[in-house]
Amino acid sequence: MNIGEAASRSGVSAKMIRHYESIGLISATRRANGYRSYGPKDVAVLRFIRHARDLAFPLEDIRKLLALWQDRSRASGDVKRLALDHVAALEAKATSLQAVADSLRHLANHCQGDDRPDCPIIDELEGKIA
Amino acid sequence: MNIGEAASRSGVSAKMIRHYESIGLISATRRANGYRSYGPKDVAVLRFIRHARDLAFPLEDIRKLLALWQDRSRASGDVKRLALDHVAALEAKATSLQAVADSLRHLANHCQGDDRPDCPIIDELEGKIA
DNA sequence: GTTGACCCTCCCATGGTGGGAGGCCCCATC
DNA sequence: GATGGGGCCTCCCACCATGGGAGGGTCAAC
Numbered sequence: 001m002n003i004g005e006a007a008s009r010s011g012v013s014a015k016m017i018r019h020y021e022s023i024g025l026i027s028a029t030r031r032a033n034g035y036r037s038y039g040p041k042d043v044a045v046l047r048f049i050r051h052a053r054d055l056a057f058p059l060e061d062i063r064k065l066l067a068l069w070q071d072r073s074r075a076s077g078d079v080k081r082l083a084l085d086h087v088a089a090l091e092a093k094a095t096s097l098q099a100v101a102d103s104l105r106h107l108a109n110h111c112q113g114d115d116r117p118d119c120p121i122i123d124e125l126e127g128k129i130a
Numbered sequence: 131m132n133i134g135e136a137a138s139r140s141g142v143s144a145k146m147i148r149h150y151e152s153i154g155l156i157s158a159t160r161r162a163n164g165y166r167s168y169g170p171k172d173v174a175v176l177r178f179i180r181h182a183r184d185l186a187f188p189l190e191d192i193r194k195l196l197a198l199w200q201d202r203s204r205a206s207g208d209v210k211r212l213a214l215d216h217v218a219a220l221e222a223k224a225t226s227l228q229a230v231a232d233s234l235r236h237l238a239n240h241c242q243g244d245d246r247p248d249c250p251i252i253d254e255l256e257g258k259i260a
Numbered sequence: 261g262t263t264g265a266c267c268c269t270c271c272c273a274t275g276g277t278g279g280g281a282g283g284c285c286c287c288a289t290c
Numbered sequence: 291g292a293t294g295g296g297g298c299c300t301c302c303c304a305c306c307a308t309g310g311g312a313g314g315g316t317c318a319a320c
Contacts, residue, residue, distance in 0.1 A: 080243035113210035
């Protein structure tokens with residue numbers, strides 16, 4: 001099948017399929033006319049990638065996950081370690097964003113939010129407080 | 131003062147100061163030799179920007195915040211609205227990241243993590259389950 | 261008068277994705 | 291057999307914010 005059909009079957013855009021090929025994450029055979037040609041296995045790989053992206057794995061992790069997937073003698077411990085490292089990174093980012101949101105919400109709670117100019121948010125940014 | 135001193139006094143890198151100027155967020159006067167010249171007010175502006183960045187405001191929001199800051203007749207409601215919108219965006223992202231982390235952690239909890247290849251994480255990515 | 265620290269501009273990279281231009285290919289329909 | 295439309299190709303640009311570095315000018319101190 002051509003790239004368009006592989007895209008719609010896998011849920012990965014044609015644009016991204018070409019990009020993944022350009023960074024060596026996947027490969028494709030070419031027809032005589034230069035068109036990329038894909039089979040069911042390629043679609044399975046693309047779906048794997050999409051699911052991993054849904055779990056926010058960075059592409060470099062996905063590269064390793066693909067290798068582990070295709071390694072019949074893999075140790076599940078390697079997969080788990082990769083996953084837990086990623087979970088830790090996600091949680092660190094989530095926690096950090098939430099902390100920032102909390103402190104800004106705290107500031108906003110003390111802002112009247114009316115027509116007057118006085119505003120603790122501006123004061124904080126200005127450095128009057130912090 | 132030159133850009134280097136403005137950078138160290140404000141906590142904004144010289145690189146970023148030049149960038150902020152290039153996108154029209156700030157401006158700078160030039161000396162005869164072409165060097166940018168900054169005064170205390172400029173440093174205050176840079177600090178304002180840095181504090182806003184610490185609160186993860188995007189630069190386009192900061193552009194508006196700077197205008198509000200310098201508008202003596204501003205309505206604090208405008209500032210508050212901007213801030214609360216931003217808080218909502220931050221919380222949405224934090225929640226989404228945490229949700230992804232949770233589901234991946236759940237998968238990892240069911241993975242033995244030993245030397246055997248069987249791994250529910252890989253199964254999920256492969257689409258065997260989902 | 262040289263050295264070293266600072267400044268200048270311009271380009272490139274990150275990470276993942278989308279948009280679009282310009283051009284080729286293939287099939288169907290007239 | 292010609293034409294039209296949709297799909298495919300490559301290559302460049304954009305986002306967002308930041309950092310790195312090359313190649314070259316400037317200034318101060320020694």
